[in-house]
Amino acid sequence: MMKDIGIGLLGLGTVGSGVARVLRDKASSLAEQAGASLVLKKVLERDITKPRALKLEPRMLVNHIEEVITDPKVDIVIEVIGGEHPAFEYIKQAITNGKHVVTANKEVIAKYGYELLSLAQKHNVDLRYEASVGSGIPLISPFQQDLAANDISAIYAILNGTTNYILTQMSQEGLDFSLALKQAQELGYAEANPANDIEGIDAAYKLAILSSLAFHTAVKPQDIYCEGVSRLQVSDFRYAKEFGYAIKLLAIAKRVDKAIELRVHPVFIPEDSQLAKVNGVYNAIQVEGDLAGKLVFYGQGAGALPASSAIIADVLTIARNICHGVTSYPKVELNQKLVVKPMTNIKTRYYFRLNVADRPGVLAQISKVLGDNSISISSVIQKESNPISQTAVIVIMTHPAEEKAVQKALGEIRQLTMVKEISNFIRVEG
Ligand code: NAP
Ligand code: HSE
Numbered sequence: 558m559m560k561d562i563g564i565g566l567l568g569l570g571t572v573g574s575g576v577a578r579v580l581r582d583k584a585s586s587l588a589e590q591a592g593a594s595l596v597l598k599k600v601l602e603r604d605i606t607k608p609r610a611l612k613l614e615p616r617m618l619v620n621h622i623e624e625v626i627t628d629p630k631v632d633i634v635i636e637v638i639g640g641e642h643p644a645f646e647y648i649k650q651a652i653t654n655g656k657h658v659v660t661a662n663k664e665v666i667a668k669y670g671y672e673l674l675s676l677a678q679k680h681n682v683d684l685r686y687e688a689s690v691g692s693g694i695p696l697i698s699p700f701q702q703d704l705a706a707n708d709i710s711a712i713y714a715i716l717n718g719t720t721n722y723i724l725t726q727m728s729q730e731g732l733d734f735s736l737a738l739k740q741a742q743e744l745g746y747a748e749a750n751p752a753n754d755i756e757g758i759d760a761a762y763k764l765a766i767l768s769s770l771a772f773h774t775a776v777k778p779q780d781i782y783c784e785g786v787s788r789l790q791v792s793d794f795r796y797a798k799e800f801g802y803a804i805k806l807l808a809i810a811k812r813v814d815k816a817i818e819l820r821v822h823p824v825f826i827p828e829d830s831q832l833a834k835v836n837g838v839y840n841a842i843q844v845e846g847d848l849a850g851k852l853v854f855y856g857q858g859a860g861a862l863p864a865s866s867a868i869i870a871d872v873l874t875i876a877r878n879i880c881h882g883v884t885s886y887p888k889v890e891l892n893q894k895l896v897v898k899p900m901t902n903i904k905t906r907y908y909f910r911l912n913v914a915d916r917p918g919v920l921a922q923i924s925k926v927l928g929d930n931s932i933s934i935s936s937v938i939q940k941e942s943n944p945i946s947q948t949a950v951i952v953i954m955t956h957p958a959e960e961k962a963v964q965k966a967l968g969e970i971r972q973l974t975m976v977k978e979i980s981n982f983i984r985v986e987g
Contacts, residue, residue: 559588562876563598565625565656567647568638571745572661572688573600574611575861576635576868587869591876599625601638622647626654633875635868636660639749645669652677652684657879659871661688661864664753667762667778670769674889683878683886685871690716690763691840693863694856695870700770701887707846709771712810713986716763716821718838718859719746719754720786720806725836728794728804734787746838746859756785757806757821764808764821771810771844772817773893782900784822788981792941793910796952797825797983800908800936803833804983816898825908825985901961906935906985908954911970912978915942915949919975923951926973930966932958948977954985 564580566573580587580597588594597617605618625631626647634651636658638644645665651658652673660666665673666686677684687697715721719741726737738755741747746754753759761781768776786806797804802825811818826833831853835841840858845851857863878885913919920937927934933956940950955963963982970976 560593560880561596561630562591562593562879563596563628563630563632564872565599565601565628565631565634565651566597567601567622567625567634567636567644569600569602569609569611570637570639570749571861572637572864572868573635574609575865576637577611577613579862579865579869583869587873591873592880593876595872595876598630599628601625622650626651626656631656632879633657633659633872635872636662637868639664641665641668648673648684649676652680652682655680655682657683657875659685659868659875661686661868663689663759663762663766667765670766671775671889671891678886678889681884683875683884685874686766687871688864688867690766691842691854691856692718692858692860693866694840694842694854694858695867696767696842696854697770699854700767704844704846704849707848709844709846710812711845712764712767712771712808712842713832714764714767714808714842715805715832715835715840716760716808716842716858717754717757717806718840718857719748719751720757720760721835721840721858722746722838724786724789724804724806727789727791728798729836731791734789741838744838745861755787757783758785760806760808760821764810764819767842768810768817768819769891772812772895773890774817774895775891776817776819776897780819780897782820782822786823789823790981792950793981793983796908796910796938796940798828799938800825800954801828802826802985803828805832805835807832807986809986812895813898815895817895818898818903820900820903823983825983827987830987901959901964903960904957905960906955906957907932907963908952908981908983908985909967910980910982911951911953911976912948912980913951914975914977915947916975920951922973922975923953923970926966926969927953927955930958930962930969932956932962932966950980
């Protein structure tokens with residue numbers, strides 16, 4: 558008779574329900590692959606009386622973590638409640654109790670990954686987190702194994718499905734930001750606190766995980782400069798298009814000698830580039846290695862089923878190891894002590910959108926400030942004069958300039974009486 562491998566599921570929301578469905582609907586093919594039946598034993602929920610679309614046997618539902626992590630029939634705990642607390646403590650307790658853990662929680666892995674992986678090693682259990690970055694796109698495993706011989710020089714990535722969905726709706730359908738966000742939430746893409754998506758925090762967690770693996774350096778979320786998408790307006794997409802660009806929220810990690818540049822912010826990228834064509838909930842991760850060259854990983858970056866795909870794959874790996882009586886845990890190697898390059902020292906091109914008094918001499922004043930700060934203009938267009946308020950929109954593109962100089966110049970431009978508002982500034986890549 559086939560052995561049972563017991564699963565404890567923490568959280569029955571979007572991803573948890575997806576995982577429970579896959580375990581039920583694909584039970585026989587999963588058992589064949591694992592060499593054991595994967596049996597859902599316990600499901601932790603905050604409110605076990607809450608009506609749910611997915612019907613489970615009532616005896617499975619529990620609302621105390623101890624009921625899962627002390628159950629001797631539970632071999633693997635899947636954590637999909639999300640957020641930092643109590644998820645971190647639950648994972649820690651599960652490991653300490655000798656349970657293997659699979660998690661989709663990028664916040665916990667980005668903040669405590671090294672600590673938890675070391676704890677798992679100590680307790681001779683596995684901790685896997687493939688779904689935490691790129692959802693169903695295989696990334697953690699390729700970084701740990703298939704790309705291990707490479708020196709990685711750069712990662713350019715769209716890592717958040719919610720914001721990429723919002724930006725696509727804004728640029729292609731002219732949809733308002735809040736309506737696009739509402740759609741992303743209804744589709745199950747957004748975090749419980751969507752500010753994490755919108756402000757770039759979720760992408761920064763994911764970049765911290767990937768860059769720690771890529772550069773063998775302990776990268777923490779606070780090392781990453783982070784700007785979200787809430788300042789973007791439909792007009793920015795229109796002007797970007799006029800200049801031949803698309804706007805994406807990019808996560809960028811670049812190695813320059815002994816330093817790494819780490820940042821998440823909206824970016825103008827050439828509209829014929831591969832990343833510019835990544836739309837909707839899709840994510841894409843472009844990796845540059847010295848041996849493999851340029852690689853692009855592409856797929857759905859959010860949603861119950863893509864996340865379940867990665868989670869179940871992790872469960873299968875652990876189940877096979879249990880069946881074969883082997884332990885093959887990926888080692889945590891953070892032996893390279895690269896320093897993070899300060900954001901003020903990065904050099905890119907910039908786009909500015911300014912609202913100014915529609916009077917002669919404004920452009921000359923702005924150009925002077927930019928010139929005084931060694932910022933050279935590559936093009937400038939005056940747009941949308943408003944005869945009632947006597948204002949006009951000016952759009953400027955610069956040549957490469959240092960962030961420090963640009964921030965100083967923006968501060969000085971803000972002081973010009975003829976400048977009503979610096980409506981936006983966006984960095985340009987490529
Ligand atoms: P979700 O829909 O908000 O589900 C979270 C579930 O956990 C809810 O059922 C919630 O219960 C329950 N929960 C929260 N705190 C709890 C606690 N203290 N004790 C017991 N249960 C608790 O979130 P999700 O979208 O499934 O995301 C879960 C995790 O997967 C997150 O780490 C997320 O970043 C990650 N992830 C999500 C996706 C995606 O597309 N959604 C993709 C990849 C990774 P209530 O219903 O009572 O609130
Ligand atoms: N909220 C996340 C996103 C879920 O939109 O990308 C997948 O990690």
